[in-house]
Amino acid sequence: MIHAGLNTYVLLSALLFAIGFFGVLLRKNTLVIFMGLELMLVASTLALVAFSRFNGTLDGNVFVFFILTIAAAEVAVGLAIIVALFRSRRTVQVDELNALKH
Amino acid sequence: MGSFLFDFFAIFTVICAVGTVVNKNAVNAAMCFLLCLVGVAGLFVQLDAYLLAFLLLLVYAGAVVALFLFIIMLLDVQGKSAVSFKRLSTVAAVIAAGLLAVGLCSFATRGHLDAPNPNYASGVGAALKPYAYQLFTTYLLPVQIMGFLLLIAMLGVIVLSKKVEPTEAAK
Known part of the structure; x- marks a missing residue:
């Protein structure tokens, strides 16, 4: 039995996406920005699963399967880049990573 | 009972997501993110x-x-x-916040997505067999590409995290 409507699920997903978006926009720590990105991915998967369930198809669920795989690869590469950056610059604050700006 | 569970998991997820974003300490943010994922998993169930x-x-x-x-x-x-907020990025953040708030409000008040009653649609995501069937028939090419992508990501991580040795010429 499902008690909440499709609107509620999509609204919740949009809210989570907005929270992650503001994390990306306002935080200065690269690691927390990265967590905001992951939050946005998870929010989109919630919408996909809800659409899939309410329409009785499996396609949304399979796409979530792929998104999980992509996210795992993305996290591995992104964190490797952050570590390489920290090795050369000794910081992870985006304010101080401005070599391309000047 | 089901409605209570939905409310509980939804509120829990949103609170933990806010905690992830506003926490000053990165370890606490990661822990909040973990709890948020548990909430989303509850919603998936x-x-x-x-x-x-x-x-x-x-x-x-x-x-x-x-x-x-x-x-x-x-x-x-x-x-x-x-x-130290830069002026330009603050203006951009305020505009983005306004647009998002207007969008969410209009969706919450006037949005209406037509959907069949889910209690009549079969819960196709419940069993494992349909997944395997879909993945190895309809989505066979994406699965292959995904495997290749994972391989490339692994190689990329190895190259990125390798210590850079000074070359013979530099010595």
């Missing part, structure tokens, strides 16, 4: 996607958050945050 809930906990909570915590401890970043 209510949508009959048991396999995806399990995979979310396994891949995200088990591997991704653990990786985040490892990196945070490896880098040992102190949570110094001299918050």
